Amino acid sequence: MINVVGLGYIGLPTALMFAAHGVEVVGTDYNKELVDTLNEGKTTFEEDGLDELFQEAVSKGIRFSHEYQSTDMYIVAVPTPYDKASKKVDASYVVKAVQNVMSVCPKGATVVIESTVSPGTINKYVRPIIESDGFTIGEDINLVHAPERIIPGNMVYELKHNSRTIGADSLEIGEKVKALYSSFCQGEIVVTDIRTAEMTKVVENTFRDINIAFANELAKICRSDNMDVYEIIRIANKHPRVNILTPGPGVGGHCISVDPWFLVGDYPGLANIILAARKINDGMPDFVLERIHNIMKENNMTDVGRVGLYGLTYKENVDDTRESPTLQMLESMERHLCGGQIKVYDPYVKKDLVPNQYHDLDSFLADVDFVVLLVGHDEIRENMDKLKGKVVLDTRHICFLDGTYRL
Incomplete structure (x- = not known):
């Protein structure tokens, strides 16, 4: 047994x-x-x-x-x-x-x-x-x-x-x-042996974290000089030995966002690239908040209560919220005393997890003018037409409506 x-x-x-x-x-x-x-x-x-x-x-x-x-x-x-x-x-x-x-x-x-x-x-x-x-x-x-x-x-x-x-x-x-x-x-x-098994698992997730960090840093570089990071990645990936990932709002879950820290903690001064990758990925929620702020200014929006965050889980089509970028964003907003009445919705999160959380897509969309897509659930992919007429910031590269903002 x-x-x-x-x-x-x-x-x-x-x-x-x-x-x-x-x-x-x-x-x-x-x-x-x-x-x-x-x-x-x-x-x-x-x-x-x-x-x-x-x-x-x-x-x-x-x-x-x-x-x-x-x-x-x-x-x-x-x-x-x-x-x-x-x-x-x-x-x-x-x-x-x-x-x-x-x-x-x-x-x-x-x-x-x-x-x-x-x-x-x-x-x-x-x-x-x-x-x-x-x-x-x-x-x-x-x-x-x-x-x-x-x-x-x-x-x-x-x-x-x-x-x-x-x-x-x-x-x-x-x-x-x-x-x-x-x-x-x-x-x-x-x-x-046991020590090798321990190391290989941590290395697998650290490798993935570093690759995600490269894509996220590339997004920041391109944003600073008004270049389309997605077009650049699409073309670069035509090279047979290049496979750049898609940038996103941060890294969540209990593996990629956690395991690399083990090496940083155990090997200080040696895990330098690993530490840099962690800082880049942990900084993405604040980067998204900055994008929200700038887009609001561009559209003469002053009421954060008309902004809605779509997605609370750390990835699409699951109910796992551990270390999710959305929760990291909300925590950052609270630290800076700028949480306001921002609204949040996720079809997979049934219990009230945060303030101003909705449990119905139509009700959520009816109460917001600016939607930030943080998770690419199938639900929103199949209902993109409901976003027409709204300001949209797409952090997952899933929305192709005219006028959509990206990272």
Whole structure:
């Protein structure tokens, strides 16, 4: 039996996938309301294919509990934020989860950490916990790192088809865990050591962050000299070895916007390009605010209450708002005491998350004259005609109405 610890955006789909493929699974989370919701037969966030996977897993006998289980296999998939002061990984959730596992696990158990961590985190934080409980790693307890590699909006597909990395102290244990993931994973599964597995996951997201930063910096350069960044990127990308990304309002989510800070915090003075990329991407929400201000002046608009922000999630067609550029913008406005009565709407965010939040597109559009497109949800792509006659700032390059402003 596998005890999956942490039933959020990563842990829940992983637990369901194992169960749907015939593995006995108990999912554990400290959040009583979350566990109760799952036991009522309902998923806790929106994701393409998740409800179907949930029903299949339930039919195969998956269980959900507040309690940690005594078993021979644990998968820890809890959050790993970063400390905004030190820029280092906050391993407290992992530490607490492993401590709880140690209180119930038998000798011979394998503990798999799926949470993304900076290189050396498992050596620094996890091994000492296991050893302090009197276990000998490699004899009494096996320790493995198998970092997740999925993204909201495409989780179910990517769980099956993405390649995986298994970091283990011994090849034998690595191959054992590889066989377990092979129950559903059709991608290549590479077995390596733990520290390499830690580093490769952080490097993947850092690479993406740097490439996004180049596109965003290019947008700022072109804006300063009245050039069309999108036309420049379109032409440049015709070169067979060039693939510039599309600029946007910032970087959100719990991977690309967080993981590079681990390297900045752990390797100060060495992670210089990484630090510069983080600063560029973190600065984009303020750049968008500046564009809003200038466009309002150009159109003789003075009432921020007639401005509407479309999109609260960090990417299209998901309900995940973690580190979203829109929330970063609103936080920046609050810091500068210029929040006013700006209006916000997102079809995927059902609960009131911020002031002046709408839950219906038509009502939202009826109350604004200036729409800032911050997320490219299918809903707005299919309703562009409703933006006619309004001032539009398109930060996602999805609106092609005459007169549309861009980054």
